[in-house]
Amino acid sequence: MKRTLLSIWETLEVVIIAVATVFLIRSFLIQPFVVSGASMEPNFSDGNYLLIDEITYRFKEPERGEVVVFRYPLNKDLFFIKRIVGMPGEEVSYEHGGIKITGPQGTRTIREPYLGSENETFDFFSPVTLGADQYFVLGDNRSKSFDSRDWGAVDRKNIIGIARLRVFPLTEFQIFNTPAYQE
Numbered sequence: 001m002k003r004t005l006l007s008i009w010e011t012l013e014v015v016i017i018a019v020a021t022v023f024l025i026r027s028f029l030i031q032p033f034v035v036s037g038a039s040m041e042p043n044f045s046d047g048n049y050l051l052i053d054e055i056t057y058r059f060k061e062p063e064r065g066e067v068v069v070f071r072y073p074l075n076k077d078l079f080f081i082k083r084i085v086g087m088p089g090e091e092v093s094y095e096h097g098g099i100k101i102t103g104p105q106g107t108r109t110i111r112e113p114y115l116g117s118e119n120e121t122f123d124f125f126s127p128v129t130l131g132a133d134q135y136f137v138l139g140d141n142r143s144k145s146f147d148s149r150d151w152g153a154v155d156r157k158n159i160i161g162i163a164r165l166r167v168f169p170l171t172e173f174q175i176f177n178t179p180a181y182q183e
Contacts, residue, residue, distance in 0.1 A: 031051070031069075031161060032050070032052070034047065034048070035050065039081075039139030039146065040081055040082070040083075040139050040145075042141070044067070048168065048169070049167050049168035050163050050166050051164055051167060052160060061156075062159060063084065064086075064110075065083065067082070068081070068082065068083075068163070069159075069160045070137070070159045073152065074151055080137075081163065082138060082147050083140060085099055085148075086136025086137075086148070087101075087135065088132050088133055088135065089103060089132060090129075090130050090136075091103070091128065092136040093126075093127035093128070094125050098110065098111065099112070099138075135153060136154075137154050164176055
């Protein structure tokens with residue numbers, strides 16, 4: 001009987017440690033996310049299963065070009081995935097098929113290497129001036145994206161994490177890096 005109880009206790013111990021480990025990892029380090037819709041094509045497709053890094057932004061601020069998951073500003077129960085284009089304190093506007101950024105480094109039009117010619121920004125939107133903790137986010141598939149052009153900036157506190165890894169489908173497995181911008 002003592003041997004059976006010891007065996008049950010050891011099994012229970014392993015299960016408790018496993019559950020606690022998964023809970024800690026999911027709560028503070030990595031969150032799964034499934035892409036829904038076409039707003040991030042061709043870089044992210046409907047049904048892609050991603051791992052979102054939740055810890056990096058505890059030590060550094062988001063950067064232009066990073067793909068982030070955040071709580072939708074008008075309904076905190078919804079999560080969106082978009083690319084950061086405008087940084088805090090900048091003014092973001094449309095200019096000749098591109099994104100014009102006006103900030104401390106002056107004014108420049110950024111070239112987005114991750115967009116195909118069919119996905120360039122083509123629709124005019126009014127200039128948006130970002131606050132100290134706000135980001136301007138756009139989907140990569142500009143004609144199919146509901147983003148900062150429609151509902152405004154995303155507050156820093158609503159950003160959950162950065163897309164780091166596509167794990168499904170397996171044929172599209174990929175680790176993501178921040179793109180280098182050409183100006």
